[in-house]
Amino acid sequence: MNYPSGVKVGAKVKKRQTNYTNRGMTLEEDINLTNEYYLNENLAIIHKKPTPVQIVNVNYPKRSAAVITEAYFKQASTTDYNGLYRNRYIDFEAKETKNLTSFPFSNIHEHQITHMQQIIDHGGISFFIIKFTQHDETFLLDSNLLIAAWNKQFKGERKSITYKYIADNGYLIPFKYTARIDYLPIVDKIYF
Numbered sequence: 001m002n003y004p005s006g007v008k009v010g011a012k013v014k015k016r017q018t019n020y021t022n023r024g025m026t027l028e029e030d031i032n033l034t035n036e037y038y039l040n041e042n043l044a045i046i047h048k049k050p051t052p053v054q055i056v057n058v059n060y061p062k063r064s065a066a067v068i069t070e071a072y073f074k075q076a077s078t079t080d081y082n083g084l085y086r087n088r089y090i091d092f093e094a095k096e097t098k099n100l101t102s103f104p105f106s107n108i109h110e111h112q113i114t115h116m117q118q119i120i121d122h123g124g125i126s127f128f129i130i131k132f133t134q135h136d137e138t139f140l141l142d143s144n145l146l147i148a149a150w151n152k153q154f155k156g157e158r159k160s161i162t163y164k165y166i167a168d169n170g171y172l173i174p175f176k177y178t179a180r181i182d183y184l185p186i187v188d189k190i191y192f
Contacts, residue, residue: 027094027096027129027181028048028080030181031080031081031180032048034179035047035048035083038179044084044085044090045084046082046090047082048080049077049081057071078091078111078112079115079126080093080094081093085125088125089122089123091124092126092127093108093112093128094129094131095130096130098133099160100134100163101162101163102162103130103161103162103163104160105149105160117143119143120144126142127140127143128141129181132163132166137167138173140170140173140187140190141170149165171186173186
């Protein structure tokens with residue numbers, strides 16, 4: 001006898017395989033959609049920076065099926081996003097963590113900290129968008145605060161920045177339908 005689910009009585013049920021493709025990309029996708037909304041509404045021009053890659057070897061079994069088999073990063077990338085908002089330059093990094101209690105500094109590179117400090121020194125707006133996936137919360141944290149904590153790392157004081165510190169000193173970004181990670185109202189509050 002077939003039941004509505006299509007499973008016969010006593011039949012073995014196949015386990016559905018979990019698809020891990022693009023795992024960890026949700027924050028980036030949400031920011032990209034938000035930036036597209038900002039562009040369409042003429043609010044800001046902010047784009048994801050491409051990662052500079054040097055292609056070394058390509059396999060051409062046929063022209064329509066070319067496969068890159070070897071490539072290297074040309075240089076260390078700086079941050080994920082940059083653009084203009086209200087006549088000011090914006091530059092920010094987006095990171096996700098599954099960690100429940102802290103954001104590990106191993107997710108950040110020294111050249112990114114240097115780059116963000118240079119943006120600040122030249123009057124630009126610089127911040128981090130950090131998503132704690134276990135809490136399903138996304139925060140905007142001013143780069144000055146993260147850089148100060150990062151500098152403590154090199155004095156042996158820290159290996160991470162706590163969730164509590166980010167929640168207390170950052171700004172919770174509400175998830176919305178059209179501008180999913182609507183960070184511009186927070187940018188207005190902090191920098192204008």
